Structure formats: structure tokens, C-alpha cells
Amino acid sequence: MTRLLVEHLQKSFPAAGEPLHVLRDICMEVSGGQSLAIVGPSGSGKSTLLQILGTLDRPDGGTVKVDGEDPFLLDQQQVAHWRNQKVGFIFQDHHLLPHLSVMENVLIPTLAGGRANAPLIERAKELLQAVGLSDRVGHLPGMLSGGERERVAIARALLMSPSLILADEPTGNLDRRTAEAVTEVLQSLQRDNNAILICVTHSETLAAAMDQRHELLDGKLVRS
Numbered sequence: 001m002t003r004l005l006v007e008h009l010q011k012s013f014p015a016a017g018e019p020l021h022v023l024r025d026i027c028m029e030v031s032g033g034q035s036l037a038i039v040g041p042s043g044s045g046k047s048t049l050l051q052i053l054g055t056l057d058r059p060d061g062g063t064v065k066v067d068g069e070d071p072f073l074l075d076q077q078q079v080a081h082w083r084n085q086k087v088g089f090i091f092q093d094h095h096l097l098p099h100l101s102v103m104e105n106v107l108i109p110t111l112a113g114g115r116a117n118a119p120l121i122e123r124a125k126e127l128l129q130a131v132g133l134s135d136r137v138g139h140l141p142g143m144l145s146g147g148e149r150e151r152v153a154i155a156r157a158l159l160m161s162p163s164l165i166l167a168d169e170p171t172g173n174l175d176r177r178t179a180e181a182v183t184e185v186l187q188s189l190q191r192d193n194n195a196i197l198i199c200v201t202h203s204e205t206l207a208a209a210m211d212q213r214h215e216l217l218d219g220k221l222v223r224s
């Protein structure tokens with residue numbers, strides 16, 4: 001089973017005067033099938049933490065291990081491959097490419113390996129069905145509602161069957177009912193895949209739907 005182990009993670013940013021110590025001592029342990037919400041005040045470092053967990057940024061100290069492997073010890077090419085295989089990102093503004101169809105957007109992760117093979121196309125179809133968008137595969141993102149675009153982003157994030165799903169405010173721009181529907185589909189796919197789901201959010205409803213709730217305060221995570 002997948003296991004994420006984070007120990008004593010630190011991250012600072014240069015600032016006028018003293019450096020800004022955003023993450024001071026982050027420790028966490030999560031297993032496959034579990035979901036976790038990270039809440040905390042604006043500017044407390046939630047997105048920074050998510051970016052580091054997904055290897056989009058580097059920590060200054062501490063370790064991140066997924067299934068015993070520390071991705072920050074890999075070289076640049078290996079880490080890109082690791083990220084593509086292990087991590088699914090979902091962003092609040094979904095980052096869909098406007099000139100590609102729904103199906104093409106879901107298949108974006110295959111571009112890195114140059115292999116949109118038949119099984120992956122089949123999986124994209126299954127995921128679009130699971131998120132309720134089978135009849136929208138040829139649409140452009142601009143033709144979809146906000147909730148539908150978020151569901152395309154979820155399908156895309158799950159295409160490579162990642163063990164780690166990282167979501168930054170996945171329901172931030174959605175009305176309550178749509179947010180609940182998106183949360184439900186995200187969590188059901190996460191459980192089906194036995195993946196770890198980590199959601200950064202200001203939404204208490206989304207946080208309450210996760211198995212654990214952690215608050216980021218003064219650079220540390222406190223289970224709450």
C-alpha cells in the first residue's frame with residue numbers, strides 16, 4: 001500500500017530583511033486510501049506545502065518519501081517521470097488547455113511519454129464516464145460549466161492512476177451543491193484507486209469530508 005512520510009520539512013523564501021520561514025517543521029504520515037485536508041490562514045504556506053509534495057518546488061530541509069523513495073534525490077529527468085507516474089494535480093482554476101477537447105485534455109499526461117495507447121484512451125473514457133461527462137468528450141473547456149471543468153481536471157489527474165492526488169482548492173469556485181458533487185466524485189475515485197488524497201482548502205465542508213483535518217499554523221501541521 002502507498003505510504004507518504006514527511007519528516008521535518010522546511011521551506012523559506014527570501015524577503016526584504018529576514019527570510020520568510022513558511023514551513024518550519026512539517027511532519028505527516030498518510031497511507032493509501034486515506035484523505036487529508038490541510039486548512040489554515042491565507043499565506044500560512046498550504047500551497048507551498050502542496051507544491052513541495054508534488055515536487056514542483058524543493059524543500060530547504062527535511063524529507064518526503066513516497067513508498068520509501070525520496071523524489072528529491074532523483075535527477076531532473078527521473079523526477080519528471082516520477083511526478084508523471086505518481087502524482088495527480090488538481091488546481092482550483094483547473095489549468096485546462098482551451099483549444100483542446102475534453103478528451104484531449106484528459107490525455108495530456110500521456111504527452112510526456114508520447115504514448116496515448118489504447119488502454120489509456122480506454123481509461124480516459126472510463127474516467128470521463130465516472131465523472132459524468134461521457135457526452136462532453138468533444139467539447140472545448142469554454143463550452144463547459146465550472147463544475148464540469150473541475151471534473152475534467154479530476155479525470156485528467158487520475159489518468160495515470162497516481163498514488164498521490166494533490167488538490168489545491170478543488171471546489172473553491174463552485175456553488176455548494178456542485179462542490180459537494182465534485183467532492184463526492186473525487187473521493188470515490190480516490191478510494192477506488194486506493195490513492196492518498198490531500199486537499200488544501202478554506203472550505204469547512206470539503207475539510208469535513210476528508211478522513212483527517214490538519215491545520216497549518218506557524219509553519220507546523222496540527223491535527224485538528
Ligand SMILES: Nc1ncnc2c1ncn2[C@@H]1O[C@H](COP(=O)(O)OP(=O)(O)OP(=O)(O)O)[C@@H](O)[C@H]1O
Pocket residue numbers: 013014020022040041042043044045046047048049
Ligand atoms: N516563490 C515565492 N517567493 C517568495 N515568497 C513566496 C513564494 N511563494 C509563496 N511565497 C510566500 O509564502 C507564503 C505562503 O504562501 P502560500 O501560497 O503557500 O500560502 P497559502 O496558505 O496557500 O495561502 P492562500 O490560502 O491565500 O492560498 C506567502 O506569504 C507568500 O507570499
